[in-house]
Amino acid sequence: MDLSHNQQQMAVISDPKDFDERSGSLLERLIFNNRALLVLGCLVITLFFAFQLRGMTVNASFDKMLPHSHPYITNYLENREQLRGLGDSVRVVIENPKGDIFNADYLATLAKINDEIFILKGVDRAWMKSIFTPVVRWVEVTEEGFTGGPVLPNDYDGSAKSIEDLRINIGRAGVVGSLVANNYKSSMIQIPLLSKDGDGNAVNYHDLSKSLEDIRARYASGPDAKVNIYVIGFAKLAGDLIDGLQKVMTFFAIAAAIATFIIYMFTRCVRSTGLVLFCSLVAVIWQLGLVVTFGYGLDPFSILVPFLVFAIGISHGAQKMNGIMQDVGRGTHKLVAARYTFRRLFLAGLTALLADAVGFAVLMVIDIPVIRELAMTASLGVAVLITTNLILLPVLLSYVGVSPAAAKRSLKEESDEIKGRGMGKLWACLDHFTERRWATIAIVASTVLGVIGFVVSHDLKIGDLDAGAPELRPDSRYNQDNAFITANYGISSDVFAVMVKTPPDSCRSFETLTETDRLAWHLAQVPGVQQTVSLADTVRNYTAGGFEGNPKWITVSDNQGLIDAQIGNAMSWNSEFLNTQCSLIPVLAFLSDHKAETLDRVVAAAGEFAAQHDTKDRKFLLAAGSSGVDAATNIVVRDANRTMLLYVYASVILLCAITFRSWRAVVVAVLPLVLTSVLAEALMVKLGIGVKVATLPVVALGVGIGVDYALYLLSVQLAQQRMGYSLGEAYQRSVAFTGKVVALVGVTLAAGVITWAWSPIKFQADMGILLTFMFLWNMLGALILIPALSHFLLKGETVKNHVMSPAEKALMPEEALQD
């Protein structure tokens, strides 16, 4: 198609009867000549997916955040069932804010809470431990042998005497630091969870978390609350994440409101604003419906997708609207205008959406299920957008039309801008960047920024940097509770575990226990390891206990008979330091933090020990525990971060090369993205965000979606240059025609994700901030750096008598084509 042909095709036609229905591509004819059928079809599909949404589940699966093919994780998953100490449990701490625990009122409250928790669904009642449960006993060696009993005196009645007995028993049981705080102001209920409840269903963390919150609300809120309650544990964390997710879902309304406002400001037409919104919502319903149909649920990562789909949908919808407005403003009938718009923009829209899809698709290289699911659902979302916003939207427009006033206004604005009035002044300002002085300033400034960013980004850390559960904010209730419990019970929540694996019944051998003890000692030497503990310590302490508590017997005796007795005790007292087959011993290292350097050191020490001490029958397997998972994730993330950048830039460069067919143009398009990537890393350093699972998609999306701007701007500019305009003129036109669109896309995308900054889920907030930065900065980079770089690289692109490609032409508003 050449220019003149195109012009004929897009003549102003005010009556649809004058319009040749057989004109346009096959696809266009197929769609518009059967538009009632198409609308009906979409309606049916929408209803179907809306119906599917009933089955929508919200979950926060930690398993899916694990890099499954990493050997550490494989080891962990293979042995997980056996690792009782690292299994599911919740810790509830009840504090007496007005004194210590030896208080009748406090103890009565504790008893009630204890009873309420005992009957919660999913609690492994036999092993629930508190000073009020009978499994917690004191044992003492007397001259006559062992004596003992439950910590709670059998005749406990709340009297001063029985409280005194309780105090003595607590001392004798050695539960200070585990069930009673070091300062005696609080006590703990340890609640191991069943993997399946009585009905064979997986324990519902969210329900359990809510039940615990309910208990907290009834006993520990209000001015006359007798106690403070602190809750930590895997199930509570998952429950809090799900709560956070539900809160994030409400952000969608805010994002939608912001987008609506932006689009209304853009079109000033209620009808078309509503329509764009409607189509974008339809896209979200389809996308979510597909997710449910494929058997997935929403998780903290995939919840990103509806936001992005909506934002991308809005920006593409707005462009459609833009075209139709102008056609209608010129007097073209709405049906014809819709068809013209489709004709003009379908291919360009498709290209842009495919570019976005590349960003998503690259995520597939990361071997972490949440990311893969994110990649898949996002690809689906983009596919959906092709139907809803590139096809359904123009079809619906052909019925609804736009308000005539807005259409006229749009036309006027457009010509104002081309003439450099109104908003056009701002756009015209950007033209200066094609001149040598401004271009030089822009490039020098960016280079300086880039160098500073590069230097700063060298401090970029891998992994999570804040204390407590990294999924939640440092000041979240959960992390405050965690800090309280860590401080008062001397338990670090950062646990690195090495699994010592032997044939069945061999964990008890002197050799294995000695090697286990050596490993624990080896790890204890590593800076950042606060303490290590293993079955060897249990055997040491039980052996000393067996010899009247004589400290000279704190040993792993080479007399197997002495060890066997202690292993028997450990088994019958349900020790978490061995499995029931006596074939697995976890060696736990409690770390001062989960910074990457700390984890690296522990991994190196444990790996070195394993390499030297592994035998056929005794393997030292890395790694379990929260820090073991963190360590493996860090390793995978570090690699993936590099691979990801490589792939995403490779695909973006390829895409640009195909579109522009000029290496110089590729450089102009890609350099601003590189600057954004570098600055984003520097920003991460400044904000204390480490490279982690959640930031990987940000890098890909930032670049993949960021290249859209360059595609819009450069393709028009190059087209203009190839039509014979000088660089200055070409860019001026390009900005005038697409500047608004670029800004619109940047702002709507940013609006879609900025609300996340307020997510209670820390990594979502990090993602929101980084994506917002990348979307906006990419927009600025494109508007400023593309002309500046073009000045040095693309002056030579101006040619006479060049014929535009359809894709280029499609981006042209009518005005330009008539020029």
Added chain:
Amino acid sequence: MLPIIKKAGVVASLLLIASTQAGTALAFDNPINIPAAQSKIGATSALLGSAVAGTRIVAVGLRGMIIYSDDAGASWTQARVPVGSDLVAVNFPSPKLGWAVGHGGVVLHSSDGGATWTKQLDGVQAAELALRHFQGSGVPDAAMLVEREKNLQAGGGTQPFLDVYFESETTGFVVGTFNRLFRTTDGGKTWTPWMDRTDNPGELHFYSIRGRAGSLYLTGEQGAVWRFDKASQRFVQAATPYKGTLFGLVVTDKDTVLAFGMRGSLYRSDDQGRSWEKASLGTPAGITGGVALNGGNVLLTTQAGAVNLSRDDGKTFQPVKTSRPMAYFGLAPLDDKRIVLVGAEGVRLESIQ
């Protein structure tokens, strides 16, 4: 006198043991045979015994840990130790010469004030030594003693030494489980089993050995105390009325004997153990360490983190305030004002008034 143990014989017997234990694991180094791992956290890890060698403080503990300090505990250096066994006691009869004992039946010796150590004996060698000594010897109960030793060997593993005491630079004792008692008169070059010289028909464990100026006592299980009788050259019973384990004892400079042990038990004798009176610290916690200071002063430590001082030859005790209490396992006087305390959290110096 016993023949000196030949190095070759030691190696041969070790190989024998190693080959009989090899079925369970492919490669395993018994702690009695390999050096202690290097560690920077020795001074804050569990330590069982301490001694003062001249101006140097030496402390021993788990996994072959021996550390020493020449600046009154400000800094600590890990000694070179040829074993990784848990060490429980250390004794320095002179500033340069010292001995340490522990599990695996190891007896370590230092002739440079505790900086480097060599192994003089381990449990495998000690068992062989006892067997050879009693087989064909003329002692009255030789057959029974051989039988006992064989039974212990058959039970597997080694027997630990739980205390060491040297009367002089050359003469000393190591004691352990099941009536185990060895004596040297040549600074540990040769060790002689003395199991035939105890009135211990029940084969009770010996937990400590202490003496002063010619007097010598053992404590053990079931309230047992033995006094060394010079005339008969035997350890004769001097039992307390107590039925529980006595962890240790102190002989004051007035020759008063204080035996202490589990559950705060404390017994005092001013007639060499012929009669005992019960004393008390007023705590149910085990008393794990004690030293006699000059002028009839006595210090005792407990597992509950208490240090108690007596100024009246062990009749009454008053608590001494320490900066950061821990479960104490032993102590040694550095000088008139300062004591070295070892325990669950390492070694600390405290001052006493």
